[in-house]
């Protein structure tokens with residue numbers, strides 16, 4: 264079988280991929296800012312499907328809008344300071360080699376390095392567009408899928424913020440945590456600030472709300488059962504070292520970010536109505552309101 268592909272991306276020089284495939288085949292190709300990912304295999308790997316989906320779903324915020332998304336929650340000065348204070352409270356004095364996974368443009372990592380006055384920063388994100396926004400020449404930027412990460416080096420500190428939920432099952436999150444653990448020095452620290460919903464039933468409901476539409480799913484948010492994932496991955500039990508501001512999201516936030524339609528909002532309202540008692544997902548007159556906590560956890 265002969266497969267021929269021509270890119271229709273007018274911003275990049277045209278790329279042609281040709282090949283012979285003797286087995287049943289699919290050609291999957293996705294492009295983010297000139298980076299082409301190609302799979303020509305009979306069954307597409309789970310990691311690839313997730314990476315592809317994460318890129319596609321965030322297309323409206325990559326490279327320009329991320330830091331303004333959700334009322335600028337992720338670039339909010341107070342939130343950044345809470346994160347820096349929590350991290351600084353557990354660091355030694357030595358010069359640190361820091362890895363930031365799922366970094367987008369790496370703002371909180373850059374601010375951490377500035378505040379420490381020393382250290383080296385490496386960013387890893389699946390979106391080249393996000394990484395392109397970081398213009399610090401001393402920061403290393405790596406466009407890669409965390410699920411396939413092998414940097415062949417270890418770091419004193421690995422940070423992650425609001426990214427674990429992009430891996431939509433416990434098993435995948437364990438895989439991610441194991442990969443993170445493999446990139447830590449023996450005494451290295453992992454500091455994670457996940458989107459967190461303490462009652463497990465409410466976490467399941469909010470994850471289901473996201474998974475109600477292809478535009479927002481697949482997601483699996485963190486809850487009190489996160490510690491089992493950490494232990495299973497070889498980490499110590501996560502210890503809370505800080506608390507980011509609570510984030511409230513409404514249907515308007517999701518309409519802007521994911522282009523939800525009236526019927527999709529209605530579908531989410533109907534799902535919430537079946538679970539009226541949740542304090543983390545409420546129906547409102549125009550749509551809904553979701554509540555996320557953002558605790559900061561330390562683990563070794």
Ligand SMILES: C[S@@+](CC[C@H](N)C(=O)[O-])C[C@H]1O[C@@H](n2cnc3c(N)ncnc32)[C@H](O)[C@@H]1O
Pocket residue numbers: 313314317321337364365366367368371387388389390393407408409410423424425426429
């Ligand atoms: C909610 S954003 C958080 C960005 C940043 N940590 C912050 O706090 O501003 C999640 C990030 O994870 C990245 N991401 C999603 N799936 C990924 C994957 N498989 N490998 C690497 N990065 C991924 C996204 O591109 C995005 O930048």
